[in-house]
Amino acid sequence: MKTGGGSDEAKRRAGERAAEAVEDGSVVGLGTGSTTAFAIEAIGRAIDDGLEVRGIPTSFQSRQLAIDCDIPLTSLDEVLRVDLAIDGADQVSEAGDLIKGGGAAQTREKLVAAAADRFVVVADPSKLSARLERSVPIEVVPDAHTVVAKRVRELEPAGEPTLREASQKDGPVVTDNGNLMLDCEFGSITDPETLATQLSNVPGVVEHGLFVGMADAVYVGTDDGLEVRRFESE
């Protein structure tokens, strides 16, 4: 599993606090990554104690973990809405915008977050930044990776794309959806909303990792506490 930079204790605090917000009888979106894993495990323990929920996983990883935790699963084909989606982030700006996709899961994560009444992000302080400035992960259909990379270089502001290479396989990372990943460096992103629209408009882009105006709250765990930042999602 990909792991973020923060301490496990900080991640655990954020994840477990988010799990406390899951209500009996609800449908919960199960995000991907090392921070959300703490929330999924806590939901599993609550189910052992009688909580009734159904989960919608956002990746192979979160599905497997949910199965291990005996969380009953459903899908967006079976339910019309998600009550609460819980997910991690690679970077969180002061405005509450996110960069996601460090684990190549942003496409299903965005689907589930967009279907949710409430979207809670779990993070540790290493994820916080005044502006978004990490590279933006973009899932592309395999035939399109060269032309999408060219279009990204031609954007204003221009991005510098790198095809994500697998670490224990020759060749590229292949996503859960059978696609490839471009990590695109834009420097400090001054207008995430415009960049998000530009990227969505490039043919061959399946989904990018900019989540603009989507988070309702960010739970930031630390080694000895927790800060809750609330936002008005669009």
Ligand SMILES: O=C[C@H](O)[C@H](O)[C@H](O)COP(=O)(O)O
């Ligand atoms: O594709 C992966 C997801 O967007 C993750 O939620 C994100 O990378 C954060 O993961 P972690 O909690 O392990 O830092």
